[in-house]
Amino acid sequence: MAVEVLEKGYDPAKVEDKWSGYWINNGFFKADVNDLRKTFSIVIPPPNVTGSLHMGHALNNTLQDILARFKRMDGFNVLWMPGTDHAGIATQNVVERELAQKGISRHSLGREKFIEHIWKWREEFGGIIINQLKKLGASCDWSRERFTMDEGLSRAVREVFVELYHEKLIYRGDYIINWCPRCQTALSDLEVEHEETEGYLYYLKYPLYNSKKFVVVATTRPETMLGDTAVAVNPNDERYKKLIGKTAVLPVMGREIPVIADEYVNKDFGTGAVKVTPAHDVNDFEMGLRHNLEAIRVMDVDGRMNDNAGPYRGLDRFRCRKEIIEEFQKNGTLKKRENYSHNIGHCYRCKMVIEPTLSKQWFVKVKPLAEPAVEAVKDSRVRIIPVSWEKTYFEWMNNIRDWCISRQIWWGHRIPAWYCNDCGEVIVSKEDPTQCAKCMSSNISQETDVLDTWFSSALWPFSTMGWPEHTRELELFYPTSVLVTGFDILFFWVARMIMMGIKFMGKVPFNDVYIHALVRDIEGKKMSKSKGNVIDPLVIIEKYGADAFRFTLAAFAAQGRDIKLSEERIGGYRNFANKVWNASRFSLMNIEGYDENLIDKDRIDYTLSDKWIMSRLNRAIEQTRDALENYRFNDGAHLLYQFVWHEFCDWYIELIKPYLFDKADSNLRLNTQHVLLGVLNTVLCLLHPFMPFITEEIWSKLPNSEGSITVHQYPKSDSNLIDEKAEAEMNLIIDIVGNIRNVRGEMNIPPATQVETFLYTEDRETYDKLERNKDHIKNLARIGNLSISSNKKEYKSSATAVVDKVEIFVPLKGIIDFYEEEKRLKKESDKIEKKLMLLNKKLSNEDFLSKAPPHVIEDERIENINLIEKKRKFEEGIQRMQALQRER
């Protein structure tokens, strides 16, 4: 038969796009609702529409793809649901910035026009990340791509909001929230990033009413003093007992404010007296409630001081801080200023310093939702892998606070609440109302706030499958099999999905949560644009190929450890891809004349090499499956690497070369070709989830393959093919060859020199094994003349080695340096001696003999006997070398 020979090296760029297109056009990744096989489903953690593929996405999606491809091949009806999320604040910021370049502000456009603009933008750029995922090889069902702002998903959002509102799990109220003056919106607690910042602690003197005395308060945010409505001390603080109930006069504003007692105050911090600003601090707000204090906002939405700030009205908050301190200094009422380092909250989107502000917002009452979500993990309806994350999950869920879900931006799901402008009634409804439910006035207006993006993401596992409709998809694919994600969104997303899933579907959204590491740079730092340490996955794919890149990510993805990505490592796996390519190339170059029909499969006479490789292969199959079933991606990658390179290529291919090259024995040749192609075929299948492109490319050239490898049966191990005897025999051969090579290497014998070798053993069985594999030993160790004997002869001027019951003699007359050889033997002998000493100590220890398990003792005894024998042989060798040196 005519065989197409592969090119000399693998060039990923030539084949990747071809196969991406082929897979998608042929619908291999489509989930079928009429398919009755068992199902496997994953929903993608939706990337931001504004995003482009970064290392985190690459890792996350590589792991999902490995699972999806594995399960698809293993006979499951697989749904991998793709899509993107509308990323409210981020997207709005991006489009605003773009408009700003044209000198347009969103306010001049108006809400409706601006939103139209974003949709247009999304049409143009929103697909970028989706295409990048395709480049990575992600086998999502692209025909089902979803977007959190799609009509269906929006309906789900509304349904959930209205339901929760009617159950009083959503409420509206005045509380301190995190306000970003740049984005001009409220943020949830999670969206605030705390960062240790060097600052100052200012000590301010507040005069007491009708007195020459002062009370000194300490603060890091002096500008908020303009909104102070009390000074608080601890009720048990002897220093201040007299002051409780007295009145202080707020500097600048001249407002009379009470000195109150509250347990919250820490006697040992600062002066033990605290200024209280209920409108700009969470704790102060709560104190305000306890003591019925007025809350005075002193800042506007943009972070400038407002009308309540007296002379500082209109100033930016930081400018105001500076000027207030100057004012206190001038008056002599700034007692002191200390260096002080503390945590300051920043907006996770724009990094602006957050201003805690009293504001009317919408909240989700989380506790009633969190409790069943905690239960679900406790009773393993949701398994978190690795389990160590469970603790973090519980910790957070048990201390959870209400979730602020309203955002003062335009891009997002508008809150389905209407206010009656006549009677003030609030109407929350699935359908847009036309009139007030209470007074029937048609003078109503909709809430302008939109929902937190995470609110819609929380519904993702069922909203993408058509909920609130009762769809076939939900029936088949919900709960999903596994969620694969990074720990950074465990709270943002995972916890909330579990809450919402249980609440609205009555079932958890996924059975497993696999939490993977974060990808960092080589120094272990988080990759970020501002640090300039990002490695762009697409550049990597171009340079090394998607397969090498994916394999690297998988090999690095050990549970519970972050990934420090190095380009060198990717290069190493690029080499591996090339190795696979060349092993395939070799196979295809040597199957001329092969015809499967000529093989009588029931009567093949397998060689030792065949039995050995099939045995090893079947172990590899079993272990790979086990690794994938248990999310041990790195184990899977490593063991396949090891098997393909160091067993299949290094040994099997080398062992069978003579069989393939010898055209005389056509039966042997045919059988060998058969096994070779069979193993290669299986190896490609095993590797496919990790390296989809190269495996499909080679698969397409194989004579014993048909269709696409993506839908071919994943290998199943056959325990009948695991052959301990073959493995033991091959191990002996490998050891002997290794030892002869070692001698050659140590003695600096050029590879081209064909040495003579004698193998001596008294053991009959071993002798037979050696005889049977004489040619292999000769070929692999490059031996000219190999004698095997059970009669000991004097091999005087030869290097020696010992393997098991075999003594190896390599006569090196004229080449060998007796002194060098003696040194080499001594080194070996010393190693053995060390081991023997440890063993002897153990075996003479009464406690060891009486308490250790019998098989351990037995093993150690056998080892001891073997080592003694081995050492004796080395000592003989040493004596021979010494004798030879004396003779000279």
Add this chain to the structure above:
RNA sequence: AGGCACGUAGCUCAGGGGGAGAGCGCUACCUUGACACGGUAGAAGUCGGCGGUUCAAAACCGCCCGUGCCUACCA
């Protein structure tokens, strides 16, 4: 402040109660009919420190040191 990881060969990291491992790098040799993105061999580690449990600890426990991360309302 609390919590969680991590500290194993020059580098990046697996492993895990009874033999110290891999990849890269390094050294020497080799264009041997798949592959120099290759082959063969080699050097290299008190498994962070100190205690404890155990017949046996790099692994389990405690403390300490170092690194990273997460959570938190002491102004």
